[in-house]
Amino acid sequence: MVTPARFSPELARLYPFAPQARLTPAGARMSFLDEGPRADEAVLMLHGNPTWSFYYRDLVRELSPHLRCVVPDHIGMGLSDKPEDYDYRLATRIADVEALVAALGLRRVHLVVHDWGGAIGFGWAARHPALVGRIVILNTAAFPADRLAARIALCRVPGLGPALVRGLNAFAAGAAVMAMHRRRLTAPEREGYLWPYDSWAHRVAVSRFIQDIPMEADHPSRATLEALAARLPAWSDRVGLILWGGRDFCFNDYFLSRWRELYPQAECVRYADAGHYVLEDVGADARSRIRNYLSSSTSAP
Numbered sequence: 165m166v167t168p169a170r171f172s173p174e175l176a177r178l179y180p181f182a183p184q185a186r187l188t189p190a191g192a193r194m195s196f197l198d199e200g201p202r203a204d205e206a207v208l209m210l211h212g213n214p215t216w217s218f219y220y221r222d223l224v225r226e227l228s229p230h231l232r233c234v235v236p237d238h239i240g241m242g243l244s245d246k247p248e249d250y251d252y253r254l255a256t257r258i259a260d261v262e263a264l265v266a267a268l269g270l271r272r273v274h275l276v277v278h279d280w281g282g283a284i285g286f287g288w289a290a291r292h293p294a295l296v297g298r299i300v301i302l303n304t305a306a307f308p309a310d311r312l313a314a315r316i317a318l319c320r321v322p323g324l325g326p327a328l329v330r331g332l333n334a335f336a337a338g339a340a341v342m343a344m345h346r347r348r349l350t351a352p353e354r355e356g357y358l359w360p361y362d363s364w365a366h367r368v369a370v371s372r373f374i375q376d377i378p379m380e381a382d383h384p385s386r387a388t389l390e391a392l393a394a395r396l397p398a399w400s401d402r403v404g405l406i407l408w409g410g411r412d413f414c415f416n417d418y419f420l421s422r423w424r425e426l427y428p429q430a431e432c433v434r435y436a437d438a439g440h441y442v443l444e445d446v447g448a449d450a451r452s453r454i455r456n457y458l459s460s461s462t463s464a465p
Contacts, residue, residue, distance in 0.1 A: 174352035175359060179221055183243055186267055192250055195243035196264060198238035200228035205272040205297070207458060209235045212279020212304070213373035214336040215441075216242025218356045223443060226451045231274075231457065231458060232453065236264055238284070240369020242360050243357040252372035254385040258287035271295060274458055278302040279415070280373060284391060289402075290395040299403045299431075300454055301423055303415045303442050307393035308386065312379060313414050315342075319374045324351070329374060333358070345411040345439035346446070353444070384398045398424050403427040405457045407450050409438035431457070 171179065183195045198218050200206075207227055209220040224233045226294040236245040238257055250256070261284060265273060274297040277285040282304030289296045314319075319335055328334040339379045340354050349357070361367045378386040406427065408420050417434075424432055431451065438445035 168235045171359070172352070173353060175356050178278060178352055178356055179218055181221075181224070183217070183237075185244075186264060188239060189263050190251065190256065190260075192239045192245040192247055193445045194236055194239060194245075194260060194264060197224060198234050199224050199228070200231070200232040203232050205274075206234045206268070206270050207276060208230035208261075208265065208270075208285070209233065209276045210278070210281030210285045211238070211241070212281050213241070214339055214361060214370045215259075215279065215357065216360055218242065218359075219354075219441070219443065220276070223276070223451050223454060224454050227458065234264070234268065234270070237360075238280075238369065245358075246366050246368055246424065246427065248365065248376070249366055250369075252369055253289075253376055253388070254283055254378075255388045256288065258291070258388070260403055261285075261288045262291060265292070265295070267296045271298050274298045274300075276300040276454065277304050278352070278443070279304055282306040283392065286399070287388065287392040289399065290392045293398065296399070296402055297299045298405075298458055300401060300457065301403060301408075302429075302450075303409050303412050303419075303440055305415060305419050305422070306389075306396060307388055307422060309377065309419070310379075311418065312377065316377070316414060317372065319371075320377065320379075325374065326371050329371040333361055333367060333372065335370055336367070339440070342413050343440035344445055345409070346437050349444065377447075400427055400429065403430045405453060406430050406432040407442055407446070407453065408432065408434045409442035409445055410434050410436040411438060411441055412440040412442075412463045414440055438441060438459065 185193045216237045240246045270383050275285045283306045286306040
């Protein structure tokens with residue numbers, strides 16, 4: 165079990181969980197939440213960059229009285245190990261989640277995906293289609309795109325990018341402001357998002373996630389992304405809910421339009437005044453919609 169002993173009392177109240185940990189196939193310690201009833205059916209919530217399982221804390225509270233909730237911190241993020249020499253590529257991220265699901269003996273997995281969690285989650289689904297239940301999409305992508313927000317592109321510039329992201333913590337600190345629009349994060353919430361990334365060494369994966377965006381045709385993760393994107397039409401009966409922050413500086417309405425083309429049957433709610441951290445900005449309405457969708461006996465599959 166991972167003990168976040170250095171949490172402030174305020175942060176401990178926001179994140180009152182007892183994380184567990186398992187080793188990934190490459191030997192790094194992955195922290196994860198496993199809350200709710202013991203069952204071989206679970207909701208797997210996958211975060212992106214620069215968040216961690218803290219992003220899903222209120223959704224876990226919402227769902228865990230009735231549904232098992234498994235929420236990993238990707239290696240280098242949150243309470244997981246942050247090795248300098250890890251293979252921080254999309255294929256490895258997928259394999260890490262694959263190993264966790266197998267170790268927990270899950271036989272039916274509902275996905276909630278945000279940011280990088282989209283590519284990781286749909287990548288896992290492509291490897292294990294028989295296990296996939298319902299899917300909820302939150303401001304994410306799982307397909308190649310020819311556009312990138314200027315502020316993220318700046319963080320990919322060799323030399324300058326690591327200086328900004330690892331040296332100044334500009335990416336995580338900036339996201340704590342720019343990813344919200346309806347409201348501001350409270351001081352304890354901001355502490356929660358920044359807590360894991362308190363040094364150059366602890367920001368390694370924040371930087372590597374940015375570097376792993378496969379914009380170039382010969383990028384090492386491009387083939388992985390293209391392969392899982394080719395499988396996206398297969399999930400048309402699984403994706404039933406898309407919740408989207410319309411003021412996202414990263415995943416704008418171009419990405420939403422792609423999802424709507426792929427899954428026209430899904431209920432889609434676009435919150436015009438919400439930002440990238442859509443669960444934070446929207447709050448109870450988003451959580452209740454996810455709860456109702458995942459709990460409804462009439463929803464397919």
